[in-house]
Amino acid sequence: MERLIQDVLSAMVTYETGSPKRIQHFIKVYTFSKLIGLREGLDPQTQLILETTAAVHDIGIRKSLEVYGSYTGKTQEELGPAEADALLTSIGFPREIIDRVCWIVGHHHTYTDIQGLDYQILVEADFLVNLYEKDEGVEAQRAAYEKIFRTETGRQLCRDHFPAVCQT
Template sequence: MKCPGQDTQYWKPGAIFDAKCPECGSKVEFFKDDTSRKCGNCGHRFVNPSMDFGCAAYCQYAEQCLGNLPPELMAQKEDLLKDRVAIEMKKYFKRDFKRIGHATKVARYAERIGKREGGNMAVILCAAYLHDIGIHEAERKFNSTAAKYQETEGPPIADGILTKLGAKQALKDEVCDIVGHHHHPRDEETLNFKVLYDADLIVNLEEKHKEKPFNADKLIRVIEKSFLTESGQKEARKILLKEV
């Protein structure tokens, strides 16, 4: 069966169009399902500016449908994956809005920190959305939300979600490794782990501060001692101490 989006019998006017070459400005004819084309004038190959590759982030038939995506699109494919992971996280937690809100906020801070520090944003954001995914199983099996139980129960669930969405093995392995020890940094850690750890720490401190406010001196000591990245520390100061 052919994907309807790629089957010409479903195409509408505009499915074949001209795009301007970004190098020389010549017109290059594109079909809507072309991933890229080479300019006949200067030889520059560029990505189809009108193609939506969103489905490639999660469809198990994407490779057969689209073939090998151009290198320029591989980062986009992984970036789109985190949006699907966010949806699956919300489906998994159902009406547990506390956990959904926590994971969403961690992802927001992780994105800010990660963009300043570098690192693989697909890994960072997938880990952010899934870092506490084991908490329901921890409660069910052990009647506890303790970190060690979350870290034990989380990786198999995270792996199942990422496998369902067609994530690459290397990304799955790293995300599951982070989920499996996200409260316990090792002596040597990846930048991706550090970014997630700092984002989670900010949210945890923020939640505790709302329940029982810390004084400013204590917050400063915690921030100076506990964070693993400079950007995480700056974000914590901004969020918790309201520094500009």
């Protein structure tokens, strides 16, 4: 498992050559995803899916920029799965892992009907990083805390990052 994760992280750094902001982003989302998953006690296969998804979750951005000249959450969901599939296949990931990772990549900007702890934790980690990177204000932090964060570890990390979410 650890070798597959090392390979996907290295492949993603290469894939995102020239975009340190995107590299820094996925590394942070990966780190928080791993931490939350481990603290929440995921089984090894779900943890592998989570960590892999965290590494590739925004893989659709580069393709969206090529195809559309810009990107949105929806264009990432549209174009990301095929990019993730190709990258993970080239590394030698099992098909059942690739399928789940690609499904989450294709839905990771959809926050309704979140199915599975792997998907939930990825969304929480991405929010945690985006709230910081985009310098979101207290109201956005509080709204995310109330509407997005469901795991105890994710909620604690959000409170630790943004203490004002707990103040009235």
